[in-house]
Amino acid sequence: MTKQSAQFEPFTPKTISLLTEQGDWAGPFKLDLDQATLKRFYRDMLAARLLDEKFTILLRTGKIAFVAPHSGHEAAQIGLAHALQRGHDWFFPYYRDAGAILALGVPLKEMFGHALATLADPAKGRQMPGHFGSKSLNAFTPASAIASHVPPAAGAAISMKLQNTRQVSVCTFGDGATSEGDWYAGVNIAAVQGAPAIFVCENNKYAISLHYSHQTAAASVAEKAHAFGIPGYRVDGLDVLASYYVMKDVIERSRQGHGSALVELEVYRFGPHSSADDDTRYRPKEEVEAWRQKDPILRFQRFLERQSIWTKDWEESLRAEIKAEQEAALQEAISAGEPPVEWMFDDVFSEMPWHLEEQRRLVTDELS
Amino acid sequence: MPTMTMVQAVVQALDEEMSRDNRVVVMGEDVGKRGGVFLATEGLQQKYGPDRVIDTPLSEAAIIGAALGMASHGMRPVAEVQFADYVFPGFDQLVSQVAKLRYRSGGQFTAPMVIRMPSGGGVRGGHHHSQSPEAHFAHTAGLKVVVVSTPYDTRGLLKSAVRDDNPVVFMEPKRLYRAIKEEVPSQEYLIPIGEAAIRKEGKDISLISYGGSMVETQKAAEELEGVGVSAEVIDLRSLMPWDKETVLASVAKTGRVLVVSEAPRMASIASEVAATIAEEVLDSLEAPPLRVTGFDTPYPYAQDKVYMPTVTRILNAAKRVLDY
Structure with missing residues (x-):
């Protein structure tokens, strides 16, 4: 039976997916996003990918010291960023969230300013690249310490509930974070307080070198939600529409007073953990190549092509436009100068x- | 003027601040229904309700971390850690999150919050109910640190801590909670963070201390008076920032100085104060600055009274400095 709206059950035996790998809509409800929104999703995903590439070039030319590549996470990050009420809800990102930060609307000039530690960085060049935050967009400046932002995300949600602000607090992290004590402490206090906190695991299956199977004996991160008495959703994070619709549903339920939730977005990290990592030491190239065939951008591209939205010409002009924007923002960030x-x-x-x-x-x- | 104990001064200060500003909330283990294991939050939940006096799960990381999230979102939380000895599961929150939020965000996000904790020895608590971990916090850039020693100061400093725009670690020597009763004005007052108090004026030797050890330090000063030595006694009260001006002025006057604290000696506040004195007023000194401190062992259970600086140990050190 076709559902009328996008509502999801927790703890489904199968990962929630709405687009087939061939790019066909397989959702049990009618897709209700207009063409402009679909194009925006695609543009943001492509911009995120090209930003990753740009950062890598800056790294190789010695302009920046560090990159934590997010390629492979684009669908998850763009889906969740669009599910938030921008500038109203709070976002507690981790260091691999440049795509989400970009889609949330942090200006490129600030992102390059941060990566280069120039005066264009609203954080005044205080941290290494990859730690984007923005007070005006309620994006809480991350600390590197894994899972340490989970209790603060819970606290912000408790404050939202006490002050009845109808905001939600969305907190992202990788699979490794779910082994930290702070993770349990944070999810638990939000859950028991019934606070509007949505904890989102971007599970890319590796914490630097450690495979998920050595991180936890739990079959999924989502099922850990049972232990906290909150709903857990396991979602195909290579599917931007599944990521968006599930996050939207979960966020709106939290906003209406239904408490906290845990969402697992299953992704794959195409690059190494960071620019200081050599991923060939712990995972075979064939495995990476097989996952690259499931590229989230290509899957959405196929979908848009079937909807007669995507064309090769559009792709080319979009790429040129994004690259020009990024280059202009980069130059602005450089010319801002260094902090005294x-x-x-x-x-x-x-x-x-x-x-x-x-x-x-x-x-x-x-x-x- | 009413008289009150230190623990009553904590309740009074929290009550006043909660009634003044509805952004102020109290949170921690057993702080609500139970009123706190030391009764430092007694009656507050009945008065302000469970949303403003929050009984939290047993997790210091959750208490401190959630307080930070609330603070950055516009509230003014006062988090209680049941014993300073149990702050360590929340230490990462304090060091990685709370202390650095303002700095790492370039001043975009701030953490106006208080982390209260009973500290110090003298209650037969062994090493997990007796430690004085203030040096960890003073060593972490971004945290203010206050250690009180009187009911009057407790009320005035705790109210200042609640109003401060920075995170303040507020330590209450538990052996003094009910040991001293003093007159406290009925009208409200504030004591600024960063100012020491001269407890007794003197001209022959400066005794600088804070927290629980103020008791023995003041007794030692009385005994010295009995043998004709005029001791000046300074209570630091704030450790970060500490009042260098008052300390150096005193040492410049007396030329002799002891720094007394029950915390372990290695990399301690006492060491920092002594080093600063040596660096900045060496020419005024008639003798090396000496430290009288707790020992560099875990806090012992059976030797509770010997571990902390005794009056005798302070007097012996004073003799060394006076006879130098």
Whole structure:
């Protein structure tokens, strides 16, 4: 029986998928996204992929020190970013979320500014690349420590509930994070408080080198939701429509007061863990190649082609447009200049205590 | 003026701040129905309800981390860690998240929150109910650290901590919770974070201490007075930032100084204060600055009274400095 709207049951025996690998709609309800939205999803996915490539070029030419590639995660990240109410809901990303951050609307100039640590970075160049945050878009600046943002995401959700703001708090992480104590602590307090927190695992099957099968004996991350008394959804994260619709449904239920949820978006990381990693040491090239055949962008492209939305010409003009935007933003970020050295001492506290004033003087004297 | 104990001063300060600002919430293990295991939040849940005095699961990571999320979202949480010894499951939250949020976001996100914890020894608690871990927090850039020693200061400093725009680790020496009763004004007052208090003026030697050890330090000062030595006693109260100006002015006057604290010596607050004195006012010194501290062992159970600086140990050190 065809459902009238996009509502999903938790703990389904099979992973929730709406698009076949050939790009056919297989959803049990009528697709209700207009053409402009579908095109936007595709553009954001493509822009995310090209951003990954751009970062890699900057790395190889020595302009930036670090990249955590997100290729393979685009459908999951763009789907979830569009399911949020932008600038209203809160997003607690981790370090592999550049695609989601981009789709959320963080300006490219800020993203390059962050990667290059220039004055175009709203965070003043304080962290290594990959830690994008934005107060104006409620994207909580990440810390590198795995799963450490899960309790804060729960806390923000508790605050939303207490103040009745009708916001939700969406927190993403990789599969490795689900082994951390902070992960259990955070999910548990949100769940028991009935707070509008949605915990989203971008399960790419590897925590650096460790395969999922050595991370946990649980068959899925989603089923861990049982232990917290909240619903768990296992979703094909290579399918942007499944990622979007499930996230949308789960978010709106949380917003209406139904508490927390856990969503597992099954993806695959096409690149290494980071620019400092050699993934050939722990996974065969054939495995990576087989997953690349399931590229989330190609699957959505096939779908759009069948809808007569995607054409080769559109693809070419879109790529040219995105590349030009990225190059222009990159140049703007570079020309913004470097943060002054003495800024190192700002923002430790709201005001500067005497010992930091002394230490700042030491540096300015040294440089003068 | 009413008299009150330190634990009553905690309740009073929280009550006043909660009634002044409805963004202030109290959260922690057993803080609601039970009123806290030391009764430092007694009666608050009855008065403000379970949404503002939240009984949390048994998880310091959840308490501190969730408090941070609430703070960044516009609330003013006061999180209680039941014993300072149990802060360590939440230590990553304090160090990786709370302390660095303002800095790592370039000032976009902030963490106006208080993390209260009973600390220190003297209650026959063994090493998991007696530690003084303040150096960990002072060593972590981005956290303010306060250790109180009187009911009056507790009320004034805790209210300042709640109003501070930075995360404040607020340590309450549990052996003093009910040991001292003092008169506290009925009208409200604030004590600024970062200012030491001169408990007793003197001219021959400076005794600098804070927290629980203030008791023995003040007794030692009285004994010194009895033998004709005029000791100046300074209570640091705030450890980050600490009041260098008051300390150096005192040492410049007396030329002799002890720094007393029950925390272990290695990489301690006492060491930092002593090193600063040596670096900055060496010419005023008549003797090396000495530290009188807890030992670099885990806090022992059977030797509870000997581990912490005793009056005798303080007096012996004073003799060394005075006879130098």
